[in-house]
Amino acid sequence: MATTSTETAIPATRAAVILPWEKPEREHDVRTAEARLEEAVGLTSSIGLVVVMKAVLLLRARRPATLLGSGQVESLREAVAEKEVKVVVIDARLSPGQQRNLEKALGCKVIDRTGLILDIFGARAATREGSLQVELAHLEYQRSRLVRLWTHLERQRGGFGFLGGPGETQIEADRRMIGDRIVRLKRELEQVRRTRGLHRSARKRVPFPVVALVGYTNAGKSTLFNALTGASVYAQNQLFATLDPTMRAIQLPSGRRVILSDTVGFISELPTELIAAFRATLEEVSEADIILHVRDIAHPDSDAQKADVLGVLGDMERDHMLDGDWRSRVIEVLNKADLVGGPDAVSHANGAVPISAITGDGLPELMAAIDEHMAHAMEVVSYRLPAEAGAAIAWLYEHGEVTERKDHDLEVEIVARFRDGDRARFENQFGNFLVEEGKS
Missing domain, CATH: 1.10.287 (Helix Hairpins)
Incomplete structure (x- = not known):
């Protein structure tokens, strides 16, 4: 008799997700236990584990040996045995001793939040x-x-002869x-x-401005990246679907070309090992002319996720990875508006742009907002050049944005927009033909 694929499939590993929960010390750290638990379940499912049990366990005090109380450990041991759980995920940072003690008490493998995220990063x-x-x-x-x-x-004996240390x-x-x-x-x-x-x-040297996508993990950055570029970047409803920065050139409505960069998702309580290890990935954000902060506006924890992302960017500023005016370069993108009635139903202010990356609603408005930010940040300069200064004129067309040109018999009047630093490069190379300057 033929064997079905179901019969030959390797059984999935059964897992339990446990959130040890204690009241946050500061009011702005408040995050619903349910939302945090669901995030941990999503992390666990993303590496192929089947979650058959999830629970929030209130912590009255952190136990040095097991983190959890003895009664909680015993109840958990019985549930793990009953449900045939092979892996217990503790959504907290465990010490090596706590991890070993819990494994011994529960009779199965135990991993903490840091180990779980590292496994996901390794797979992605x-x-x-x-x-x-x-x-x-x-x-x-x-x-x-x-x-x-x-x-x-x-301890082994080392050294030579009889007197080894x-x-x-x-x-x-x-x-x-x-x-x-x-x-x-x-x-x-x-x-x-x-x-x-x-x-x-x-x-x-080209030069193309860089627009970096940042946001909490699973906010829809990669889906938006694909929608704007027509690329096929891996985009799934999974946490940490993107770990490596991906870059593509796109053209804005004005005709400007920019480089769009997709980056790794942010998450609360990112392990310290990962903050240091992924410093190079975040360098793309530090080089960005515009930062698109993509939010999942339909998520119940959206405000807390926003605070986490801005907190990480603030840490980058303190570590001198971002300059002090990065906030002026941020456009807030309120994604997944289709889940809450569409872009018109989303309350927004301060230049935020509601969109749905999956349906395309709001994308023209987002492209226009990028264009507007780009133009506002550029310097407008008028030059009067000799007609024979062909190399200088060509440089302005290649590296700046020529918005106006008047040709006379012996000279050419040109109005051009520059990004930061380009005007200085032009004048250092060709001399100062300045007529007037201003901001766009």
């Missing part, structure tokens, strides 16, 4: 840079988990090997950063 990273960043983050995480993992091994334990050997690999990875990532720096320099 597609480019050389992304793979290096993920491996570095994994090693940083593993290094913190080596404490007392090898205490069953006796103490050798290194297994934990010391592992720590040394991980440390050596981390050093090599950081060296390779630095080379990647230098290469990307050269690419950015080449783009500045």
